[in-house]
Amino acid sequence: MKFKVNYILWFVVAVLVIGGIALVSLSRQNMVIPTGATKAQAKEFEEKYKELTPLKYELWKESAHGQNGVTCINCHGTEGFKEGDLAYANFSKVDPETCGSCHEKEYEGWKETRHVKAVDFSQKNVRFKLLDAYPAMQNQGCDACHTKVAETCTSCHQGHTTALPKPEEAAHEGEVVTDNITNGCENCHMGPDHPQREAYESSVHHQVAQATGEPTCVTCHTDPENNHYIIQLKGEHEEEGREKLWNNCLQCHTEEYVEDARRNVNAIKKESNRIVAEAKKIIVGLYEDGILEPSPGSLLDENGVPMLNAKGTSYSHVSHIENLMFELFKYAQATTIKGAQHFAPDYAHWHGLADLWNKYLAIKREAERLRMEAGLEAETGVAIEEYPMHKYEKETGNELQTLSNK
Numbered sequence: 001m002k003f004k005v006n007y008i009l010w011f012v013v014a015v016l017v018i019g020g021i022a023l024v025s026l027s028r029q030n031m032v033i034p035t036g037a038t039k040a041q042a043k044e045f046e047e048k049y050k051e052l053t054p055l056k057y058e059l060w061k062e063s064a065h066g067q068n069g070v071t072c073i074n075c076h077g078t079e080g081f082k083e084g085d086l087a088y089a090n091f092s093k094v095d096p097e098t099c100g101s102c103h104e105k106e107y108e109g110w111k112e113t114r115h116v117k118a119v120d121f122s123q124k125n126v127r128f129k130l131l132d133a134y135p136a137m138q139n140q141g142c143d144a145c146h147t148k149v150a151e152t153c154t155s156c157h158q159g160h161t162t163a164l165p166k167p168e169e170a171a172h173e174g175e176v177v178t179d180n181i182t183n184g185c186e187n188c189h190m191g192p193d194h195p196q197r198e199a200y201e202s203s204v205h206h207q208v209a210q211a212t213g214e215p216t217c218v219t220c221h222t223d224p225e226n227n228h229y230i231i232q233l234k235g236e237h238e239e240e241g242r243e244k245l246w247n248n249c250l251q252c253h254t255e256e257y258v259e260d261a262r263r264n265v266n267a268i269k270k271e272s273n274r275i276v277a278e279a280k281k282i283i284v285g286l287y288e289d290g291i292l293e294p295s296p297g298s299l300l301d302e303n304g305v306p307m308l309n310a311k312g313t314s315y316s317h318v319s320h321i322e323n324l325m326f327e328l329f330k331y332a333q334a335t336t337i338k339g340a341q342h343f344a345p346d347y348a349h350w351h352g353l354a355d356l357w358n359k360y361l362a363i364k365r366e367a368e369r370l371r372m373e374a375g376l377e378a379e380t381g382v383a384i385e386e387y388p389m390h391k392y393e394k395e396t397g398n399e400l401q402t403l404s405n406k
Helices: 002-029 039-054 052-061 071-075 096-100 104-111 114-123 126-133 133-149 195-200 204-212 219-220 235-249 255-288 320-341 343-378
Strands: 226-230
Touching: 039 052, 039 071, 096 104, 104 114, 104 226, 114 126, 114 133, 126 133, 195 204, 195 320, 195 343, 219 235, 235 255, 255 320, 255 343, 320 343
Parallel strands: none
Antiparallel strands: none
């Protein structure tokens, strides 16, 4: 009897081993090899980077790609990486066109978004050019978002796992998701200059999404026919975009409710613009009266006056009052408007409007002080001692030359 039991056990083990070998063999036979490549090349690439990046290898192996025979070389090519390709700032190892060869609809939607212009947004302004002398911050503080979102799908999607950035409650049957309510948008859309994440997470929308899985960023901000097409609310697509956003709102709210909400948001935006314009007028008056000299951290308009806008003004290499102006429109005004647009009372009011007024009053008081100092200097001939501006180690003073020539 004992012999019979052992025989059965060994038989089961043999079946499992043979079956396992067969499954491995089958998976290798089902490898999706790109045109012009071989299974040997796919295996060689896999083994090399399994040693170099073992966790990424495991993530890929368990992903939908790995389970369905999509190999490393389908995305990365057969050449392998050069040393420079492995550096922190090199994000473009797999470009969107490569992903689009399989995910055509998603790629076509992404191409219509403002994300494709993200490099221009970040690099064609004063702040980026001043950081020419501080390249580590360019890499980690600017390009880490802007270059990545413009040149690779892994800005929103994880690189080696195919789990989708969406909440479990909103997943379809069998769909592998990350349980991310903000759909990966929070990686970039956060912070004092565009606090969409913070505003959304303090809104009723977020409370509902925690219970039901929606509305997420994708629910409101993308085309229902293609959730990789993010609705545009600026430029040539503005009118079309507002209509799409309106229709998305109407999925949950009545027309009367949405229209009333839009009136509130527009009124808040209009008033915040008015406060910012008043502050700008105060500073322009200082330039015109020769009390304030334009700083090297600002671009000049056609009248020789600093532009005092998002493209032409920095937080560094400027005077204190110009720095306050930057914080006024880039932080306080943005928070007021984004708080209102995301129906987050605390961000619209306390983080937004209250800080907008704080910065406006600080600009008003600083302008008064500068005028008083200018009067005292004219009366007594005694100038206020000015401390030298901190300079980045590699600063040349010519960082803005390419922008100034345009």
